[in-house]
Amino acid sequence: VSQMAFRWLDMDNFPRRAHFEYFSGLAYPYVGTTANVDITGALKRIKEEKLPFFLTICYCAARAANGVPELRQRIKEGRIVEFNQCRVSHTVALEDGTFCYCTLENEPALAAYLESGRKTQEEAKRKASIEEDPDESLEKFFVSSLPWLSYTALIQPVPSPADSNPRITFGKYFTQGERVLMPVTLLCNHALVDGRHIAAFYHGMERELAAVSAGPEGEA
Numbered sequence: 001v002s003q004m005a006f007r008w009l010d011m012d013n014f015p016r017r018a019h020f021e022y023f024s025g026l027a028y029p030y031v032g033t034t035a036n037v038d039i040t041g042a043l044k045r046i047k048e049e050k051l052p053f054f055l056t057i058c059y060c061a062a063r064a065a066n067g068v069p070e071l072r073q074r075i076k077e078g079r080i081v082e083f084n085q086c087r088v089s090h091t092v093a094l095e096d097g098t099f100c101y102c103t104l105e106n107e108p109a110l111a112a113y114l115e116s117g118r119k120t121q122e123e124a125k126r127k128a129s130i131e132e133d134p135d136e137s138l139e140k141f142f143v144s145s146l147p148w149l150s151y152t153a154l155i156q157p158v159p160s161p162a163d164s165n166p167r168i169t170f171g172k173y174f175t176q177g178e179r180v181l182m183p184v185t186l187l188c189n190h191a192l193v194d195g196r197h198i199a200a201f202y203h204g205m206e207r208e209l210a211a212v213s214a215g216p217e218g219e220a
Helices: 017-024 040-048 052-067 108-126 195-214
Strands: 004-008 030-038 074-076 079-083 086-091 099-104 141-146 167-172 173-174 177-191
Touching: 030 195, 040 052, 040 177, 040 195, 052 086, 052 099, 052 108, 052 141, 052 167, 052 195, 079 108, 086 108, 099 108
Parallel strands: 086 141, 141 167
Antiparallel strands: 004 079, 030 177, 074 079, 086 099, 167 177, 173 177
């Protein structure tokens, strides 16, 4: 397990214990959805201040996901651990057309997150690796993007046996009337996450994007 702080949940008093046991026994225990998220205000600031688009959106997604306790839960040794905070492991495009993995450290302020993220991405490009230690990856959110396509659904590769890391994917944004929308996909292990928790993530994304669009004074 990562050195990041976590706690074991009390399975004897866990309200979703029956659900956990049922979905843990399925061959494909995942649940997810794709929804269009309004990025109009955030995109305006990104363009005006020349902020890195992916990292800014990733900042919002990480804060939204960390705001939902169920998305910070993982399955370990048949039980559930809940991390205090989870980091993002995301894909970075390489010049040869492939990609590598990059882990971003959480920063409370957007400016610090972007500065740290740029440096970490450059280091990841030099290493150009997709190898990750499963134990060190337990607390992470897996994030990727499909910036060439505005899609309405997405099928993602998953391991067997199933893991419990939420997967978040961004598609190509598009204009609808006066709004700019972007498809965002969230895939989770149903043993830990229900529909209401997925909805809470999207509502959190809306709040975080609104805070970014408000400028530095709107950021927590």
